[in-house]
Amino acid sequence: MTTPKKPILWIPGPTEVRPAILAECARPMIGHRSKAMTVLQERLDPHLKFAFGLKDGSESSVAVHTCAGTGLMESSLLGVGNRVLCIVNGSFSKRFHEIAVALGKDAVKLSAPMGSQVPFADIEKALREQGPFDAITIVSNETSTGVRTPLKEFAAVTKKFPATMVLVDFVSYIAGAPIDFDEHGFDFGFAGIQKALALPPGLTVAAASKRYLEAAKTRKSRGFYLDPVKVFQGHAERATMATPAISLYYALAQQLEDISAGVTLPENQRGKTGRAAWQARFDEHTRMQQVTEAWASSNDLEMLPAPALRSTTISCIQAGDLDVPALIAAMKAKGHELGNGYGDLKDKTFRIGHMGDHTEAGLQAMLQLADDAIVALRAAKAV
Numbered sequence: 001m002t003t004p005k006k007p008i009l010w011i012p013g014p015t016e017v018r019p020a021i022l023a024e025c026a027r028p029m030i031g032h033r034s035k036a037m038t039v040l041q042e043r044l045d046p047h048l049k050f051a052f053g054l055k056d057g058s059e060s061s062v063a064v065h066t067c068a069g070t071g072l073m074e075s076s077l078l079g080v081g082n083r084v085l086c087i088v089n090g091s092f093s094k095r096f097h098e099i100a101v102a103l104g105k106d107a108v109k110l111s112a113p114m115g116s117q118v119p120f121a122d123i124e125k126a127l128r129e130q131g132p133f134d135a136i137t138i139v140s141n142e143t144s145t146g147v148r149t150p151l152k153e154f155a156a157v158t159k160k161f162p163a164t165m166v167l168v169d170f171v172s173y174i175a176g177a178p179i180d181f182d183e184h185g186f187d188f189g190f191a192g193i194q195k196a197l198a199l200p201p202g203l204t205v206a207a208a209s210k211r212y213l214e215a216a217k218t219r220k221s222r223g224f225y226l227d228p229v230k231v232f233q234g235h236a237e238r239a240t241m242a243t244p245a246i247s248l249y250y251a252l253a254q255q256l257e258d259i260s261a262g263v264t265l266p267e268n269q270r271g272k273t274g275r276a277a278w279q280a281r282f283d284e285h286t287r288m289q290q291v292t293e294a295w296a297s298s299n300d301l302e303m304l305p306a307p308a309l310r311s312t313t314i315s316c317i318q319a320g321d322l323d324v325p326a327l328i329a330a331m332k333a334k335g336h337e338l339g340n341g342y343g344d345l346k347d348k349t350f351r352i353g354h355m356g357d358h359t360e361a362g363l364q365a366m367l368q369l370a371d372d373a374i375v376a377l378r379a380a381k382a383v
């Protein structure tokens with residue numbers, strides 16, 4: 001039996017994984033308490049520091065844990081006190097709030113309609129008038145709506161409330177846009193690896209401030225598998241509490257090294273290394289966002305978020321007159337998979353995940369096919 005050719009993924013994650021990285025997952029097994037595993041773990045940290053934007057000499061720590069992104073959402077909350085302010089502007093920030101409630105936190109929800117973000121003045125007002133809060137949660141890039149929060153402006157607010165720990169979901173943001181973890185005074189940041197890091201799902205990466213980990217150590221009920229102290233200690237001591245997904249560690253190490261070496265950049269941009277290579281990766285994502293936006297406009301389609309809130313990894317486009325399932329089916333037939341809207345936005349929006357190792361040139365080629373699909377769908381409707 002032959003396997004049908006897989007469409008190229010332009011969904012909002014998982015995204016395409018390069019064959020060289022998939023090959024890393026097929027390496028022979030090693031013991032997770034072996035010297036080889038220690039060496040493998042040691043390969044990760046310098047690059048994770050670039051990804052989270054830790055400063056040279058930073059006191060913050062990085063970690064890797066075997067679980068889905070949702071696991072570290074929970075983990076981040078296990079290390080903080082009871083009163084939490086949750087900024088909710090889409091399905092994943094809603095999940096952050098739901099987890100806080102499930103953990104028995106006194107969780108206050110501050111919401112904005114899908115496609116927008118809570119105004120920073122309202123966040124400041126809530127922190128001032130309803131506080132003190134032990135922590136605030138936010139999703140930097142709402143995968144469900146393609147909304148990216150301007151983090152500098154957000155941090156300018158949270159810095160006024162230094163007693164509040166800042167917990168940030170970077171799941172569809174990391175490796176697609178710069179993070180200034182230390183500069184912005186964040187306390188816990190986390191991400192899965194299946195989005196702009198362009199890896200198979202199953203591992204998470206995280207950063208935590210010194211004060212977060214010190215405060216977490218004083219808390220009694222932190223769970224076990226998701227205990228943030230155990231997660232960070234296990235990584236620092238190269239002794240994870242449970243058997244990690246070793247195959248994915250190989251893939252992560254290689255991908256991080258390749259990003260830092262500029263290997264994943266388009267041919268005409270090779271030669272950059274270290275932070276410059278990461279910046280070039282972010283710039284490619286910005287260009288892909290701009291190309292997608294111009295394409296939408298040329299097809300009389302509107303983006304869901306306002307211009308200042310548009311994500312560089314995921315474009316969420318309003319369906320307008322288009323039949324979203326028909327467009328997705330037409331594109332699949334051409335070998336490309338787009339994402340439908342998420343939750344309540346299903347069939348009302350569609351999403352293009354221009355992230356990871358996708359390039360502007362690849363995106364342009366896909367969008368040309370989408371032009372043809374849209375012309376055909378509109379013509380069929382007009383008959």
Ligand SMILES: Cc1ncc(COP(=O)(O)O)c(C=O)c1O
Pocket residue numbers: 013068069070071092139141142143144169170171172192201
């Ligand atoms: C922004 C965001 N946060 C959290 C998650 C949950 O990640 P996971 O499915 O790995 O648990 C996702 C998944 O798409 C996401 O996009």
